Amino acid sequence: xxxxxxxxxxxxxxxxxxxxxxxxxxxxxxxxxxxxxxxxxxxxxxxxxxxxxxxxxxxxxxxxxxxxxxxxxxxxxxxxxxxxxxxxxxxxxxxxxxxxxxxxxxxxxxxxxxxxxxxxxxxxxxxxxxxxxxxxxxxxxxxxxxxxxxxxxxxxxxxxxxxxxxxxxxxxxxxxxxxxxxxxxxxxxxxxxxxxxxxxxxxxxxxxxxxxxxxxxxxxxxxxxxxxxxxxxxxxxxxxxxxxxxxxxxxxxxxxxxxxxxxxxxxxxxxxxxxxxxxxxxxxxxxxxxxxxxx
Numbered sequence: 657x658x659x660x661x662x663x664x665x666x667x668x669x670x671x672x673x674x675x676x677x678x679x680x681x682x683x684x685x686x687x688x689x690x691x692x693x694x695x696x697x698x699x700x701x702x703x704x705x706x707x708x709x710x711x712x713x714x715x716x717x718x719x720x721x722x723x724x725x726x727x728x729x730x731x732x733x734x735x736x737x738x739x740x741x742x743x744x745x746x747x748x749x750x751x752x753x754x755x756x757x758x759x760x761x762x763x764x765x766x767x768x769x770x771x772x773x774x775x776x777x778x779x780x781x782x783x784x785x786x787x788x789x790x791x792x793x794x795x796x797x798x799x800x801x802x803x804x805x806x807x808x809x810x811x812x813x814x815x816x817x818x819x820x821x822x823x824x825x826x827x828x829x830x831x832x833x834x835x836x837x838x839x840x841x842x843x844x845x846x847x848x849x850x851x852x853x854x855x856x857x858x859x860x861x862x863x864x865x866x867x868x869x870x871x872x873x874x875x876x877x878x879x880x881x882x883x884x885x886x887x888x889x890x891x892x893x894x895x896x897x898x899x900x901x902x903x904x905x906x907x908x909x910x911x912x913x914x915x916x917x918x919x920x921x922x923x924x925x926x927x928x929x930x931x932x933x934x935x936x937x938x939x940x941x942x943x944x945x946x947x948x949x950x951x
Contacts, residue, residue, distance in 0.1 A: 736914070736915075737902075737912075737914055737933050742933035742934060742935075743767070743934075743937065744767040744768065744933065744934035744936070744937075744938075744941050745765075745766060745767060745768075745931055745932065745933045745934065746766045746767055746768035746769045746770065746931065746932060747766060747769055747770075747918065747920065747929040747930065747931050747932075748769075748770050748772060748801060748913075748929060748930040748931075748932070749769055749770065749771045749772060749787055749791075749929075750771075750772040750781055750783070751772070751781050751782040751783040751784075752925050752927045753783075753923045753924070753925045753927050753929065754783075754923055754924030754925035754927075755783075755786070755923065755924045756783075756787060756790070756791075756922065756923040756924075757922040757923070758787075758790040758791050758793075758794050758796075759794060760921070760922040761920065761921070761922040761923060762791070762794040762795065762796035764920055764921065764922070766796065766920070767796075767797070767934075767941070768796065768797040768798070768799070768829060768934075768941070768944075769791070769796055769797075769798055769799075770798070770799045770800065770801045770829065770832055770932075771784065771787045771788060771791060771798060771799070771800055771801065772784065772801045772803065773788075773800040773801060773802060773817060773820050773821050774802050774803070774813075774816055774817045774820050774821075775802070775803035775805065776803065776805040776808050776813060776816070777805070777808050777809065777812045777813055777816050778816060779803075780820055784820065788800075788821070797828075797829055797941075797945065798828055798829060799828055799829025799830065799831065799832055799871075799944075800817075800821045800825075800828070800829075800831055800832070801831075801832045801833070801834060801873070802814075802817040802831065802832070802833045802834070802870075803833075803834050803836050804833040804834060804835050804836065804854075804855065804858060805836070806835060806836075806837060806841075806846060806847075806850075806851035806854060806855065806882075807841075807846075807847070807850065807851070807854070808854065809854060809857065810853070810854035810855055810856065810857030810858035810859075810861070811857040811858070811860075811861050813854075813858050814857070814858045814861030814862050814865075815861065817831070817862070818861075818862075818865050823865065825866045825868075825946045826946055826947070826948050827945060827946065827948075828945070828946055829944050829945060829946070830866075830868045830869075830870060830871055830893065830944055830945075830946055831862055831866060831868075831870045831871070832870060832871040832872075832873055832895060833855075833858060833859075833862075833870050833871070833872055833873065834873040834874070834895075834897075835855070835872065835873065835874040835878050835882065837878075848881060848882065851882055852882055852886060855872075855882060855883075855889075856886070856888045856889075858870070859872075859888065859889065859892060860888075866946060867946070868946055869889075869891050869892045869893075870892060871892065871893040871894070871895050871910065871911065871944075872889065872892050872893070872894055872895060873895035873896075873897060873911075873913070874894075874895070874896070874897060875896070875897050875898065876896060876898060876903065876904060876907065879894060879896065879907065893910035893911070893944070894907065894908065894909045894910055894911075895909070895910060895911040895912070895913070895932065896909045896911070896912050896913070897913040897930075898912065898913070898914070899913070899914065899915055899916060902914075909935055910934065910935055910936075910940075910944070911932040911933065911934060911935070912932055912933055912935065913930050913931065913932045914931065914932070914933060915930070915931055916928060916929070916930045918930070918931040
């Protein structure tokens with residue numbers, strides 16, 4: 657079976673000029689090349705290619721937007737540790753949650769809660785007193801959280817925390833301090849030496865008052881930078897904030913904040929909350945309660 661070739665007019669004219677008369681007059685094996693038609697076909701192909709590219713880009717944009725919306729609304733999380741693996745979990749409470757109906761709130765699928773109390777040397781969470789007064793009568797184990805400012809004097813921060821939450825902590829979860837850098841300090845390298853000294857002072861003052869070392873809440877970066885290299889923090893339980901992946905296996909962590917997008921019932925604010933899980937079972941959880949013997 658012979659193949660057909662497409663020749664334009666110029667090609668046919670050259671053949672006629674090259675060969676004797678009659679030799680190339682049968683063009684049955686040739687298709688005439690239509691340049692205008694070929695250009696139209698080429699334009700159609702380019703339009704189709706552009707359409708496919710735009711459609712693909714639009715689909716990717718829509719997929720990205722939908723994923724962001726689902727993440728923002730808490731329908732999907734980067735981490736979702738299974739209940740059977742981590743049976744103990746609880747939220748961080750703060751003023752943004754508004755008024756909490758503590759009796760009903762405490763009976764949801766939570767096993768503990770940390771109430772935000774103070775920040776730095778002078779700030780007190782607006783709803784701390786209410787949450788403390790109404791949360792303590794429930795059966796839910798509670799602890800109190802201080803937002804630690806690395807640039808501020810550690811002893812002064814500890815004294816502020818103690819004067820706010822009280823001198824006794826028996827039966828409560830051990831105090832916790834969230835190491836929080838703000839602004840550009842989260843990006844550039846802060847004054848590590850000064851931050852470490854302030855944190856050492858805070859830990860020492862808390863231990864002196866309550867007889868236990870505080871739990872330190874931070875990202876893995878701060879853990880390796882401010883805590884791991886220093887003996888003074890040995891014995892401080894570690895609370896890792898990692899919403900994209902599980903904590904590294906070389907970290908001996910006690911609590912892990914795995915999502916900031918959880919929602920519960922029985923509070924006024926329309927706020928998503930941070931939720932943490934315990935690395936262990938009931939016996940490990942009991943170690944987080946401040947015993948009578950240390951105070």
